[in-house]
Amino acid sequence: MSDDILKIRDLKVYYPVRKGMMGKVQYVKAVDGVTLNVHKGEVLGIVGESGCGKSTLGKAVCKLIPVTDGEIELNGLEIAKMNEKDLRPHRKEIQMIFQDPYASLNPRMTVHDIIAEPMEIHNMYSSKEEVDTKVVELLNEVGLDDYHAQRYPHEFSGGQRQRIGIARALATEPDLIIADEPVSALDVSIQSQVLNLLSKLLKERNLTMIFIAHDLSVVEHISNRVVVMYLGNVVEEGTREELYGQPMHPYTQALLDAHPIPDPTVRKERVLLEGTIPSALNPPSGCKFHTRCKKCMAICKEKEPEKIQITENHSVYCHLYAEKQ
């Protein structure tokens, strides 16, 4: 087994919600006990429908939102409960690429200043010339030209802005990049360009990435390993080949079935999901998926499923496979 760059143990992120002035505080369990390892050099895809907690997981790992409980170990260092001041120097090891390339760049700063910002924060270079050279290098690396440095974000297209966002994330020379739906705000034609850029950078810089997306084909294209989330929990985890080739969890099967095949003559048997995702305020008991599951059994309503190892790299959280162990 390769080195783990990031270990997440039983991570919980709850958002407090109060109904009315005096109402009692309830918690939206956005992430409810996620355990994950990210190996060095891999691309881990996280998929799931809207509201399953995949973005919250990404932000929690970046410590952009407070962690309710659990552990996050980055390069062997526990950061979940670390205070902001101690964490600050370690922030450069982990960087984020944001979903909306229009909102994630300060409209009042030039591209040069945006990309130089992380270098200034961490005092990475002593002279201004070094910073300038580095900025141009990064711009070229993400496929932009030198003269773009003096322009403002509003002069760029969505794809170009996302490239600037990527350059900013690379500026601190991080070990781990968290890409939170980096291409879902872009046109399909631009999506592939940005994805190819990401693949190229990953290879060249030997980066590790967590790639959060709802688009299954995008995740299939870029990831080595895939994690499927449902309502704050991991339901299945496996290598890309195993998970896409042999989905075990009924939810994964339904997700893959809902994924269109680009051939109108193919008629396939589809397992369609009914209903919507239940409220994270009051998640169902037992297996959270049992309200929509076609293969629901009595035990599913009562007992939370344990992690079941199918093969070395493929595991599933489902009672269906309990007896096989």
Place this chain on the structure above:
Amino acid sequence: MSKDNNKVKFSRFNDFLRKFRKQKSAIFALVILLILVLIAIFCYQIAPYGINEYDYSSVLQGPSAAHWFGTDEFGRDLFSRILCGTRISLTVGLCAVTVGAISGTVLGLIAGYYGGIAESLIMRMCDVLFAFPGIILAIAIIAILGSGMTNVVIAVAVFSMPTFCRLVRSSVLATKESVYVQAERSLGATDSRILFKHILPAAFPNIIVQYTMSIGNSIMTASSLSFLGMGAQAPTPEWGLILSTGRTYMVNAVHMMLFPGLAIFITVLCFNLLGDGLRDALDPKLSD
């Protein structure tokens, strides 16, 4: 990397200049205000008579070639007095609003960025100040501190502060949640860096507009206080005070009220026109 290789050099400032040039009335106001500033600086050099040069042989005379704005009840030249009043009014307006803007901005930043008890305290305090009409609040403060120009400055500063506070806070609240500030936080930026490099610049256009508009208002309030006898004391050539003395002679010497009134009117109007123009030029949503 040199900046010269960039042919189409775009900057927000150039963009602002281009838009501002189209605001004809604001340009006009700016020119008048610049003249007023020059007058304020050189008033004692250009005034034809001394401000306290009594001439009992010609009291309450109407405008003439010798006395452009006429003379007052002691035969002093009204034109000279109003010229010198410019310095007082502009100084009071600028000082008061600067103090109000700085304190309001600082409080607004704290309230908006840190939230919690600090925010509740600051915003409730502003609500209290907002509850009074400006001039009444100023009178109350003068009543506590006593009359005099310094106290007028303090009073006007206090009543212009909450507007800045609220304005800055709302801008901070909007910017604080933006993705680029989140991105900044994930880069490891300190609070002060985020505040002064990202949040404050976003609020700056609003502050500038409010600042310009407030000066007009403050000059008005300061003059009103002097008119009511709570600000400048005789024989200071303050516009409000001249107006107030002129009230006694309103029937047979209209010019004593007309000219100081006009001076206040033009100054306040110009500041408001300039503020309007700045607002339009700084608003990114209004393109061209």
